Amino acid sequence: MIRDTLLFFRYEMAKTFRNPVWPLFGILQPVLYLLMFAPLTKGLVGGSEVEALRAFTPAALMMIAVFGSLFTGFGLIADLRNGSLERLAVSPAWRPALVLGRVLRDMVTLVVQALLVFAVAALMGLRVGPVELVLMLLLMAATGLFASSLSQGLALAVRDENGMSQTLNLFMLPVMLLAGLFIPIAFAPEWMQTIAPVNPLYHAAEAGRALFAGRLGDSEIPIAFGLFIALAALTTTWSVRSLRRIAG
Template sequence: MRAITTIWYREFLNYIRDKARIISSVVMSVTMLFVFTFALGEFDTSMLGIEQIQYLLPGIIATTAFMTSISNALSVVTDKTDGFMKEFLVSPTKRSNIAVGKILGSATTAVIQGTIILAISPFFGMRYTIGMILGIYIAMIAISVTSSSIGLFLASTAKSAIGFQMQVQMLMMPMMFLSGAYVPIELLPNWIRPVVYINPVTYAVSAFRNISINTTNIPNVVLEKMGLVLKIGDFKVTPVVSISIMLIIGLVFLLLAIRAFKRTSITNKVSLKRGMH
């Protein structure tokens, strides 16, 4: 447990010391909010009693947590190339504890980043109850842990920082744009729906939007059309189901990341270092 806490704290300190990363993430999220508000064009959100910018905000919070957590895994690659990770790998610390510590640290910073966007959302007309905020944080933790697990798996198999960044960009952008965060799922072609349904960010956006927007007295047909209720065939995906799906995906990638960590060999590096002495 001490090893997990130490790794978590190190990730947290690295995050709060990097002001540029914090600011750039917030600026990017707000920029995308305005850009996609204009891109929605004639998409009518008046049936929900909200403006387009308010419709997009829950998705922006979800994707902010997603982007932050999956990108944070770059630290694993830099730790490997700088030799810091070797110190952990040669220690008696279980590699599963290293993985969990990294994931918790990454997820914590993602929740903080999402909280910043959540805190400024009232300036765009969003109003939350205590129950809504609680639900948002549960969903935020779920997508942050899941994305951190995916990022850790990618980082544990990456050979270089550039290779990892290319993998993340190839994966991150389609996952964001096929989640319904910026373009409602109903507007996407049917042939791409299977990809939408295996995307964990889809469930994050659905949960955030369903929790954040008051749906009282709004017909289910409207909620489905507007993306507040996600349906797969005749099955209605509630926020509880969405969060459960995200956590299951996160667990799968956590196990894959731990397996990759256990297969990591440091023998050659250690031998090289001893040879130099």
């Protein structure tokens, strides 16, 4: 089980290293937001650039965790089309390792991207304790695991790039806005504040801001971890079962 997962993980990492441009492009948008959008929010958070970074950097990291991982399923569709996935699925290897190896690759890529974004924020003056940073990376890993597994399951269900792209684009904007990624939801209209807690990403963004503010006792932190661990378990189970149906 572990051997097969690591085998497919190394295989997926080798493909990533052959074309490392796309993972690097994945951090450009959050970094640009960090450099160009965070300073615009200074007036909302007391006029301090450090406070603006403290509020916006967790949102940028969550942006990477969710929307970077959500598009990983497109590679799975390509493997379905050329027949390589079916050949691997009927091999003697443990079938869930096909999904878990990809997800593990996404988690490693996610952590590297997060550290690069945090390094940019640190150069801009942000300071965060080591415990808070580790907890933030763990929360990102749980969030990214959910998003990556959801993407794999959706790819196996839709099997079409256009259909998958339209499905993701339909939900991306409302999910981002209701999570308060750009501007904390406290500054949103009352009706948005009322429905925002329904969005799991809202709790992740609020937990990230609490961690970066040093509020380790904030109730949003265990809520966010609990939500995304449960969601990750559900989506991983779904994607593995979908792969088993393909293999017959």
